[in-house]
Amino acid sequence: MKILVPVKRVVDYNVKIRVKADQTGVETANVKMSMNPFDEIAVEEAVRLKEKGLAGEIVAVSAGVAAAAETIRTALAMGADRGILIETEVELQPLAVAKLLKAVVARESPGLVIMGKQAIDDDMNATGQMLAALLGWPQGTFASKVALADGRVTVTREVDGGLETVELALPAVVTADLRLNEPRYASLPNIMKARKKPIETLTPAALGVDVTPRLAVLKVEEPPKRKAGAKVASVAELVAKLRTEAKVI
């Protein structure tokens, strides 16, 4: 069974995000970019399924600027077999990405799509759900455990207040949560090997998908700065401040 793993190039999680001076978005020029952390978890899960003999080929796909090929290379170094880059300069929104992935699914016929639950740049948490809906496939989102057997995938989901277990018929879409696994680091020999693995480059037009943005970003702002706290000497002083200054009691 083939597994498709969508991977997004995002601002590295260690970088302190800065809002652009003109408030149109966040600064990405001269900023370290990496694979979205939840997508690393998705790649790791696909590689583990392959290592257990439950999956055949792993195809990593990324949509975005030409540099997204680096993100695909990282997936290849972790163990994916080949890559597909859908190259575009257009800023992609979840529905556009979901449509592109649907077109890739039509070409590749994977039995499973494993992707991140959300991209840490704009925190949409929408693409996996939209892809499942467009394909008419079952979805298991926020997965903390994935088990494949007999043409079905059992997904343990992290939901508010506990865990929910769902069983889906394949083909299906699964989105990875933080506790699913700990992704491996790519070893140097594997990074070298990944250089020889193929990456096919496509365009949205070649896939017949219109990626024109449908949402307009009006303004991006920094969160308000938190004011410094104050220490009180006694409970009596705390109560007095809550009554007279904060006016909450």
Ligand code: AMP
């Ligand atoms: P989002 O809905 O934007 O929070 O993203 C959820 C997941 O969709 C990510 O973790 C990726 O697996 C996938 N995804 C989003 N954007 C892209 C992209 N441009 N290329 C490949 N995969 C993407």
